[in-house]
Amino acid sequence: MSDATREAMEYDVVIVGAGPAGLSAAIRLKQLDPSREVVVLEKGSEVGAHILSGAVLDPCGLDALIPDWKDKGAPLKTPVKQDNFYLLGEAGRLRVPNFPMPPLMNNHGNYIVSMGNVCRWMAEQAEELGVEIFPGMSCSELIYGENGEVKGVVAGEFGKNPDGTPGPAYEPGMELHGKYVFLSEGVRGSLSKEVIAKYDLSAGKEPQKFGLGMKEIWEIDPEKHNEGEVTHTMGWPLGGNAGGGSFIYHLENNQVYVGFVVHLNYKNPYLYPYMEFQRFKHHPMVAELLKGGKRVAYGARAISEGGYQSMPKMVAPGVALLGCSVGMVNVPRIKGNHNAMLSGKAAAEAAHHALEAGRSSDELSAYEDEVRNGAIGSDLKKVRNVKPLWSKYGLGASLAMGGLDMWTNTLGFSVLGTLGHGKNDAEATEPASKHKPIDYPKPDGKLSFDRLTNVSFSMTNHEESQPAHLTLKDASVPISVNLPKYDEPAQRYCPAGVYEVVSEEGKDPRFVINFQNCVHCKTCDIKDPSQNINWETPQGGDGPNYPNM
Ligand SMILES: Cc1cc2nc3c(=O)[nH]c(=O)nc-3n(C[C@H](O)[C@H](O)[C@H](O)COP(=O)(O)OP(=O)(O)OC[C@H]3O[C@@H](n4cnc5c(N)ncnc54)[C@H](O)[C@@H]3O)c2cc1C
Numbered sequence: 001m002s003d004a005t006r007e008a009m010e011y012d013v014v015i016v017g018a019g020p021a022g023l024s025a026a027i028r029l030k031q032l033d034p035s036r037e038v039v040v041l042e043k044g045s046e047v048g049a050h051i052l053s054g055a056v057l058d059p060c061g062l063d064a065l066i067p068d069w070k071d072k073g074a075p076l077k078t079p080v081k082q083d084n085f086y087l088l089g090e091a092g093r094l095r096v097p098n099f100p101m102p103p104l105m106n107n108h109g110n111y112i113v114s115m116g117n118v119c120r121w122m123a124e125q126a127e128e129l130g131v132e133i134f135p136g137m138s139c140s141e142l143i144y145g146e147n148g149e150v151k152g153v154v155a156g157e158f159g160k161n162p163d164g165t166p167g168p169a170y171e172p173g174m175e176l177h178g179k180y181v182f183l184s185e186g187v188r189g190s191l192s193k194e195v196i197a198k199y200d201l202s203a204g205k206e207p208q209k210f211g212l213g214m215k216e217i218w219e220i221d222p223e224k225h226n227e228g229e230v231t232h233t234m235g236w237p238l239g240g241n242a243g244g245g246s247f248i249y250h251l252e253n254n255q256v257y258v259g260f261v262v263h264l265n266y267k268n269p270y271l272y273p274y275m276e277f278q279r280f281k282h283h284p285m286v287a288e289l290l291k292g293g294k295r296v297a298y299g300a301r302a303i304s305e306g307g308y309q310s311m312p313k314m315v316a317p318g319v320a321l322l323g324c325s326v327g328m329v330n331v332p333r334i335k336g337n338h339n340a341m342l343s344g345k346a347a348a349e350a351a352h353h354a355l356e357a358g359r360s361s362d363e364l365s366a367y368e369d370e371v372r373n374g375a376i377g378s379d380l381k382k383v384r385n386v387k388p389l390w391s392k393y394g395l396g397a398s399l400a401m402g403g404l405d406m407w408t409n410t411l412g413f414s415v416l417g418t419l420g421h422g423k424n425d426a427e428a429t430e431p432a433s434k435h436k437p438i439d440y441p442k443p444d445g446k447l448s449f450d451r452l453t454n455v456s457f458s459m460t461n462h463e464e465s466q467p468a469h470l471t472l473k474d475a476s477v478p479i480s481v482n483l484p485k486y487d488e489p490a491q492r493y494c495p496a497g498v499y500e501v502v503s504e505e506g507k508d509p510r511f512v513i514n515f516q517n518c519v520h521c522k523t524c525d526i527k528d529p530s531q532n533i534n535w536e537t538p539q540g541g542d543g544p545n546y547p548n549m
Contacts, residue, residue: 006154006172006173006174008152008174008175008176009174009175009177011038011178012029012037012180012355013025013029013037013178013179013180013181014039014041014152014176014177014181014182015039015040015041015181015182016139016153016181016182016184016189016191017040017041017042017043017184017186017189017325018040018042018044018047018133018135019184019185019324019340020061020115020118020122020337020340021184021186021322021323021341021343022040022182022322022323022344023040023047023119023123023126024122024340024343024345024348025182025322025345025348025351026038026040026129026133026344027065027125027131027348028349032349033355036352036355038130038131038132039131039132039134039176040123040126040131040133041138041139041153041155041176042134043136043137043138043537043540043542043543044135044136044543044545045135045540045543045545046120046135046136046545047120047123047135048115048119048120048123049116049544049545050520050543050544050546051116051119051549052115052299052546052549053213053303053336053337054114054115054215054217054249055112055113055115055249055335056111056112056230056334056335057076057110057112057113057115057118057337058109058333058335059109060375061338061340061342062074062076062338064345064375065344065345066125073121074118074121075113075114075118077111077113077252078113078227078251079109079110079111079228080107080108080110080111080112080228080230081108081227082229082230083106083107083230084229084230084231085101085233086232086233086235087233087234087235088233088234088235088236088237088283088285089236090236090237090283091284093233093285101403102382102403102406102407102410103410104332104379104382104410112228112230112249112251112257113251114251114548114549115337115549116547116548116549117548118337134155135540136540136541137155137156137540138539138540139154139155139537140153140155140157140173140536141153141154141191142154142191142194143175143177145361147317147361148317149319149361150181150195150317150361151181151318151361152175152176152177152178153175153181154174154175155174155176155540156173156174157171157173158170158173158540159171159466160466161466161467162467162468163467164467167465167466178318179355179360179361180318180319180320180355180361180364181319181320182319182322183320183321183322184322184323184325185325186323187301187303187324187325187327188210188525188535189325190535190537191537192321192325192326193525195319195321196312199316201313201314201316202313203313205309205310205312206309206310206420207306207421207422207423208304208306208312208327209263209264209305209307209310209387209421209425210264210303210304210305210306210523211243211244211262211263211264211302211303211305212261212262212264212273212300212302212303212493212521212527213260213261213300213303214260214274214298214299214300215257215259215260215549216258216259216295216298216454216457217255217257217295217296217297217547217549218255218256218258218290218294218296219253219293220254220255220256220289220290220292221254221293225250225254227250227251227252228250230247230248231246231247232245232248232334233246233248233285234395234399235395236283237276237279237283238262240395241268241271242262242263242265242268242273242276243265243390243391243394244260244261244262244263244276245260246258246259246261247259247260247334248286248289255296256293258281258286260276260280261303263305263390264425264428264493264523264527265391265428266428267428267435269430269431269486269489269492270432270436270437270438270492271438271492272493273493273495274454274495275492276440278440278443278447278448278449279448281447282447286447287447290447291447295454296457296547297457297547297548297549298449298457298458299549300458300496300521301519301521302521302526303324303334303336304324304327304329305327305329305331306327306387307330307331307380307384307387308380308383309384310327311371311372311380312326313368314368314371315363315364315367315368316363317361317362317363318360318361318362320347320350320364320367322343322347323340323344324336328343328371328376330379331383332383332406333383339376339379339380342374342376343371346370346371346376347364350364350367350370351364354366382410383409384419385405385414385416385418386398386402386405387421388420388422389401389402389405389416390402391421391422392419425526426527426531429486429489429527429529431485431486432485432486437487451497452497455496455497455517455519459544459545459547460496460516460517460545461516461542461543461545462515462516462518462538462542463539466538466539468513468515469535469542470498470513470515470524470533470534470536471533471534471536472533472534473533473534474532475511477530478490478501479501479508479509479510482528482530482532483501483509485529486529489527489528489529493523493524493527494524495519495523496518496519496521497514497517498514498515499513500514519543519544520544522535
């Protein structure tokens, strides 16, 4: 589409993504100078529609940003009051006492929240300060200036035909130009990926690592509900097949978040993360909790796990990458929202000082310095060896060695230095010939559900008459390479059943992409062993519509 047909609007700062990082940046910019022109663009149909982390929130980010959040009615209503950690076997469990855990693992002072609702509330705060927020507006392209700097984004392009040509109701969208552009797209953002590649921002850093997080909300028997209880488990059903574990958080209204994370560096292409999650709910401890309850929502999202050593350089001319666009999750704590908020605040402060000095479209190096050397860096640095130890030695050894390393890091040193991650998650996949298929029990429809039924509980919708936002660099690879070599793992790693290999008698197998089911988790972009799938941002408003995830 020719740029000439698009209107352009000028802002001080253009922010892509209304998650905790982007909204914090918007709020801080306006706190520092109410006259700043700030816009936030969000691909979800409303703020919160694509936010998945059913979360235990460390309020330190919010404390720094809006110290009177309690008086302002922030939806942090359920303080953590009980913290359990179990190692699971198939039928039993072993409670790991809290006392040997490093203090950073303690959840007291944290809150069980719906991050979707926290983001909705943050958006209200931002709008009261005068920030313009446009939900249902996907940012599909970056605009570069004459000197190669990022100058803005294209947002709100609608109505293309399936072949990419303009359809009858085509809207070209708008150009939004900023003196600075903040990309706060969360994990594996498509524009962030482009910027990281264009400016080679990952040079000299460890590869980013990921997990796939899946989550259901359950309403359970009030007798079994214990508001404020937080439980984490490791061990069964994954065993030695993959790293990962579960979380069970009791929030308000007899609701429980039941979630499961599978580290995406697993080797066996027959592993089926979604079915591992479903199987997990049949553990006696979990089955007993959920029996008689009902699942009311489902969703999935990748989670960044590379930590301190994997964060790319986060600034380039005119652009800064915020929150999980660079991966700011503290893996053993499974927490990234506090760092996303702190990063938004830090980027806003750097941009404010630059604008005050009459600068624009340059590198906000003060932001990068603050992330690496301030509160975020200190949070991530202490736990930097946990993930590499787990990948290398498995659960048992990593619990002991990782625990020890977190303790010594809490005291200010590590005997291990900084360990590397080695391969990226796509490269970690081994040929199917080295592994055996895994036999997963059929879902019973009470505790466990088939994938497509569960996807209907994410309220996902994509306009069908548009180009698929999941594209293949080479259309032949799934059948000619991935099927014989890896038994095409896309059939299994996608938690929404987007990818199928259809085999009909007398015909060659076909690879089918049901893009309408996509819950925007981005796992395919990360895990495809041939790195042949590209996740592009679909038109605004499409995707999941999470209620209070
Ligand atoms: C299963 C799971 C459980 C987790 N549990 C916790 C927890 O208990 N506690 C915790 O602190 N953290 C937790 N996390 C981590 C936490 O979710 C992330 O650290 C956090 O979401 C990062 O915030 P963000 O603002 O960077 O990105 P996000 O929260 O992902 O927000 C990004 C926003 O940008 C929008 N967007 C993306 N691309 C575009 C585009 N091109 N155009 C327009 N809009 C766009 C998205 O729709 C989204 O709304 C969990 C993560 C997962 C997956």
